[in-house]
Amino acid sequence: MDPVKVSVINSFGMGITLLMCLLMLALPRRYALLPVLVLTCYMSMGQRMVIANLDFTMIRILVMFGWSRVLVRGEFARLKLSKVDKILIAWVVSGTVLYCVLWGTTAALINRLGHAYDAIGLFFLFRVLIRSREDVDQMVRIFAVCIVPLAALIIGEKVSGHNVFAIFGGVSDITVVRDGVRRCQGPFAHPILAGTFAATNASFFIAFLWRQGRDRVLAVAGVLACIAIAVCSGSSGPVMSFGWAVLGFCLWPLRKRMRLMRWGLAFLIIGLQLVMKAPVWFLIGRISVFDGSTGFFRARLIDAAITNFFGWWLIGTQATAQWGTGLFDITNQYIAEGVNGGVLTMGLFILLIARSFGTVGRTVRQIRNSPKSVKIGTWALGCALLAHATTYISVSYFDQNIVTWFLLLAVISGCATFPVRSVALGRASRVAKMGSAVLSAIPPTALQETV
Secondary structure (H helix, E strand, C coil), X not given: CXXXXXXXXXHHHHHHHHHHHHHHHHCCHHHCHHHHHHHHHHCCCCEEEEECCEEEEHHHHHHHHXXXXXXXXXXXXXCCCCHHHHHHHHHHHHHHXXXXXXXXXXXXXXXXXXXXXXHHHXXXXXXXXXXXXXXXXXXXXXXXXXXHXXXXXXXXHHHHCECHHHHHCCXXXXXXXXXXXXXXXXXXXXXXXXXXXXXXHHHHHHHHHHCCCHHHHHHHHHHHHHHHHHHHCXXXXXXXHHHHHXXXXXXXXXXXXXXXXXXHHHHHHHHHXXXXXXXXXXXXXXXCCCCCCCHHHHHHHHHHHHHCHHHHCCCCCCCCHHHCCCCCCCCCHHHHHHHHHHHHHHHHHHHHHHHHHHHHHHHHHHCCCCCHHHHHHHHHHHHHHHHHHHHCCCCCCCCCHHHHHHHHHHHXXXXXCCCCCCHHHHHHHHHHHHHHHHHHHCCHHHHHHHC
């Protein structure tokens, strides 16, 4: 994939960003994610300011305002580090240090500090702002309101062949066509990433289908918007990512047998490896939804990374072009972690995902007495994580997809500490309130006569 094009910030982009920054400072905490999601959905990464070789995208500027808000209001006071938090910090430190050792330049240090700023700044900002399941529900509602107009604009791009987000720079005005299919990208750096954004976040809206009233309406609108964006991207990967998310929900009835299913999957992969003529990862090359799919290239990349393991395992490698034709383009997040930071950074990244899956599973067991909508909402976090984890086999993020990735991790990290309100407690509370109301309606004199 080509890197994001750099363009000078224009007055329109600056005006929208300043408005979002002011909203970040002024809005109540339950609405503080609105500016973040608006910029994520509608601002391309082409809008940026470069000051003394430091690259500030609009998201980075908004994060700065977000932390100013947090510090002024003292909203971070109750934050306690979870295991997911600690692994994420270790992953960021490992990736930063080893990349700098690999390249040994000031430019490398600046580059990694930017990545660290994104990861730590976004993740912990979300950890601070999202403190309960009610906050997560509010985030999903805001997200639905943001993504539906985005889907309409991308459908318009599919029909017209022109991208309205080109006004912000960083994306082409003319929609890319491959094998006769228009591949729409909206404000995202690549059509695959546009579809990935929708597919990996669809789980939030699918979970709301178990709700009633307005929430269900938002759920239907959000799911349809995600499907539309994924299809308009003209890429196989996002469609399959959406399929993985749906599969995650299909596994809900088998949630108590997930250990057995994991072992079964492991033995299935081993069995396929034994009977197939080619390595099992070459199955990726046989899966395609749209013509022109590059699944075989991605399988060849995995094969080359394994073959050249001793060339990158310690601190990474400066180049992968020698691995094979076209393999300078690392379209695999797991391999990208290893190339940029060795097997330690890759391992921490995989551990971060594994620990997050474990956190979701334990939380679902802890809230087994809660309403089904609450349990499904927590399970949906694992479905979204499954969509990301499988997508990373064929895509590496280099645009605003990182925002929703760290948002998901932050919600998962915090969900284990969210207050649990079970059905039994809810009924007891209602009975207590009814009892208090009855007693308050009886005149004091009547109570005295009864005694």
